[in-house]
Amino acid sequence: MWRAELALLFRRTRTQALLGVLALVPIVVASAVRFSGGGAQPGEGPQFLDQLTHNGVFAALVGLTVTLPFFLPLAVAVVAGDAIAGEANLGTLRYLLTRPYGRTRLLLHKGAVLVAFCVIATCVVAIAGIIAGAILFPIGPVTTLSGTTLSLTAGTIRIFAAAAVVGGSLLGLAAIGLFISTLTDAPVGAMAATAGIAVLSGVLDAIPQLHAIHPWLLTHYWLTFGDLLRSPVRWTAITKNLLLQAGYMLVFITAAWARFTTKDVLA
Amino acid sequence: MQTDPMNLAPDAPADDALAIRTTGLTKRFGGTAVVDDLNLQVPTGSVFGFLGPNGSGKTTTIRMLLGLVNPSAGSVRLLGRSMPEAANRVLPNVGTLVEGPAFYPWLSGRRNLTRIDAAGPDPLRTTRADRVDAALAQVGLSAAADKRYRAYSLGMRQRLGLAAALLRPRSLLILDEPTNGMDPQGTREIRNLIRAVAADGATVLLCSHLLSEVEQVCTHAAIITLGRLVAQGPLESLRETTTTRVTVETDDTERAAAVLERLGLMQIAVAGALVSAALDSQRPEDCCKALVLADVGVRSFVSRRPSLEDTYVELTGEGFDVAR
Known part of the structure; x- marks a missing residue:
């Protein structure tokens, strides 16, 4: 059944447009560097x-570096904020739940689709980047940040x-969006609140x-993923990041579950 | 407002004879009881009209029946099982059209039904396409099955909503305004569809404002107002709760009114050459005879049986403004 959820998401023009914009970013950056003549200096x-x-x-x-601060969280906020609030807004939520599609089951499937979306979105950026890079520049063995090849x-x-x-x-962020999505019947509000939380987190992180x-x-x-390009890979920050994300997921998926399984569906 | 709802069912039937039974069902939003101590009894196999003015609590009741809204007090039994605890066992046998159809605008009618079908608990995937085709044909949508829902007219959307309710064989259909926005042909088809479903043994709970429609298809009805049940039972006995009125056209209204009063008729009203009064237990033919014997010149004598509309208006009030 969660395959049907996946199909529902990716058949939607909005989702395709989001992924299209994400794919465009590395293409634009690569083209700019290629056609402006000079490459960037280190740093x-x-x-x-x-x-x-x-x-x-x-x-x-x-x-990945340039989409991570803005485009990727925005795309995740749109999809996560829409997860439950979107169904409520269309009115389809009442029909899904009376099929019956158990509330816990629906929430888990929406969560699984969100995980898939996060990975697919970043892979779209990576694939578009590799293809654009391969067309515009020479490709070959990869020099790591540590200088090895x-x-x-x-x-x-x-x-x-x-x-x-x-x-x-x-x-x-996806888990926070899912939680907010259970609070309201207005998907736009849930999307904006989720995107706002990502921005707020970035702002607070910039205040020493x-x-x-x-x-x-x-x-x-977020930007520690570059440690994967070291030799040997430096795992400390990456592990901390993934543990932190798991913690946020645990808290907010539990909150979403507690909220969604008890709320009155009036939409 | 009546505090004691008339219960016209002969005897409270055993539980398995009731497709829907609510006991003391109450829902409060804020301080207001939107549904107040509702004891609804829908006999199995009936076509049950659920009537009430806008804002009387019909939709909230239906949402509680289906487990979408949690009752503040009271309980719901659907098809003999307790809701919402038994939702996963009961709801697969219940088809619903609640507060209008709702589908994904960017999917076609067929894809929408396929998704709704896939959301159910039993994975009869191999026969899904056939089920969807059959449901589309049943509501006359086969030709528009592959258009996007966005492009559907109101009537087509309503038909698709019905198709979703009929995707599987159901023992209970809960239909909220099923003919809303439909053309006359569609309305007639829906009526026939409801009759056919009922003939197969399913129970139908029909919410409608179209009292003529309810009179045509329903065997039973309940009327609620301000969240309280004011009457329920077989349609015949509901009509009888409203008094029959007789109207005499005469040249001697004074004497006619006096005769009717002597017979014990109530609410005597004189308007021009017309005298009307409400029968209590008197037979209209006796009234006519008494008038003639008293030398009242009777030009015409009409005894009008109340319609469901009369009962409805009497129980829910005349006012046009929504009650809250």
Whole structure:
């Protein structure tokens, strides 16, 4: 049954448009670097940008770096905020629940679809980046941040591992969105609130006086996926990030469940 | 307002003879009781009209029947089982059309039904396409099955909603305004459909404002107002709760009124050459005879049996404004 949920999401024009925009980002960045003539100097521009002219596959990592602060959380907020509130808004929720589609079961399926969306969205960025990079630049063995060299295959595997970790970074936000989605029948409100929380977390993370709470912020470890491109891989921050996301998921999925299984469905 | 609902069912039937039974069902939103101590008894196999003005609590009641809304007090038994605890066992046998159809605008009618069918608990995947086709044909939507729902007219949407309710064989159908927005042909088809479903032994709970429609298809009815049940039972006995009125056209209204009063008729009203009065236990033929014997010149004498509408208006009030 959750395959039907997946089909419902990806058959929707809005979802396809979101993924299209995400795919466009690495393509635009790679094209800009290619056609402006000069590559970036080390330390200039987003993470990995300086590597792009030497090796096209880095377009995938640049793409992940630039979509992570804004586009990816926005896409997740749209899909997560819509999960329950969207069904309520259309009125389909009452028909699903009286089929009956158990409330817990529906919530779990919506959650599973969200996880799939997070991973698919980041993979779309990675794949679009690799394809655009391969067309516009030479590709070859991948130089890691530590200066060692990986074969093209091993490097590509690392890139997809990075995409998966970025997808995992979004799960906490997805869980918050799912929870907010159970609070309202207005999907736009749920989407805006979810996106707002991602922005707020980023803002708080940028205020040094608040460093005490930084390790607990949703977005704090987001950009650490680059540690996968070290040799050997530096797991500390990545592990912390994934544990933090798991914690957010546990709290907010439980809250969503408690709310959704007891609420009066009036829409 | 009556505090004691008339219960016209002969004897309170045993539980398995009731498709729906609510006991003291109450729902409060804020401080207001939207549904107040409702004891609804829908006999198995009946076509049951559920009537009430806008805002009287019909929809909230239906939502509680289906487990969408949690009652503040009281209990619901659906098909002999307790709701919402037994939702997973009961609801597969219940088809619903509640507060209008709702589907995904970006999917076709066929895909919408396929998704709704897949949401059910039993995975009869192999026969899904056949079920969907049969349901579409049953409501006359086969030709528009592959259009997006977005492009459907109101009547087509309503038909698709019915198709979803009829996807599987049901023992209970709960239909809220099923002919809303339909053309006359559609309305007639729906009536026939309801009769056919009932002839197969299913119970139908029909919410409608169209009293003529209810009179045509229903065997039983209940009337609620302000969240309280004011009457329920077989349609015949509901009509009888409203008094029959006789109207005499005469040149001597004074004497006619006096005769009728002597016979014990109530609510005597004179308007122009017409005298009307409500019968209590008197037979209309005796009234006519008494008038003639008293030398009243009778130009015409009419005894009008009350319609369901008369009963409804008497029990729920004349006012046009919503009660709350």
